[in-house]
Amino acid sequence: MTTRMNRRGFLATTGAAAGALSFLGPKALHAQDGGTLRFGLSTYPPSLDAWASNGTAAGTIKLMIHRGLLGYGPDGTMRGELAESWEVDDEGAWVFTLRDATWHDGTPVTSEDIAWNVLEAQKPDSAAYLQGQLAAITSVETPDEKTVRMVTDEPLAVLPGWFAHFNMPMIKKGEA
Known part of the structure; x- marks a missing residue:
């Protein structure tokens, strides 16, 4: 008689998931330096459309291939990616100063x-x-190659968060 063991049955016989993995040795359960990280997606991304929401698999890939104006650090705080700094000016517009960065073809991000x-x-x-939210931006000004000024009808404290979202990556002009 052949008994087929599924994952749930295997874990039940060991008493705990950690016990189930103990045969891999102590290094298997800890971060290691160097090597290759292989990451499995739950599904094939239906689309890699930069600004569309196409689920977690597509979002995961977008985070690996695109940079945003802003992003989040390991501690959850907002940080600059393509933007070196951002602030609200005296007129209430958001002003982003870009860092020196290049696109995949070596041309500068402007x-x-x-x-x-x-x-x-x-x-x-x-x-x-974020199309609905972005409609609140009434004009986008580019006073120089490193400065972006976004004007809104009313103060918007949440605007930087839109540009830290993984569904609002920056892509090279004309490549959508």
């Missing part, structure tokens, strides 16, 4: 690239996850 992302994601026919 304020025009960032403005293009916002304007494209705002379009009524856009599938952008």
Whole structure:
């Protein structure tokens, strides 16, 4: 007689998940330096559309291939990615100063690239996850190659969070 063991049955016979993995040795359960990390996705990403919300699998891939204007650090605090700094100016507009960065083809990231992302994601026919929120930005100004100024009708303390979201990555102008 052949008995087939499934994962649940295997774990039940060991008493705990950690016990089930004990045969792998002590190093298997701890972070290691160097080597290759293999990561399994729950499903095949249905689309890699940069601004659309297509589930966790697509979001995971987007986080690996794109950078945002902002992002979150390991401690959960907001930090700059393409933006070196951001602040509200005297007129209530959000001003982002870009760091020196390049696109995949070696060309520099400019304020025009960032403005293009916002304007494209705002379009009524856009599938952008944040399209509704981005509509609150009434103009995007690029006074120089490293400065992006976003004007809104009213103060928006949450605006930087939109640009830290994984569904609002920045892509090179014209590549959507």
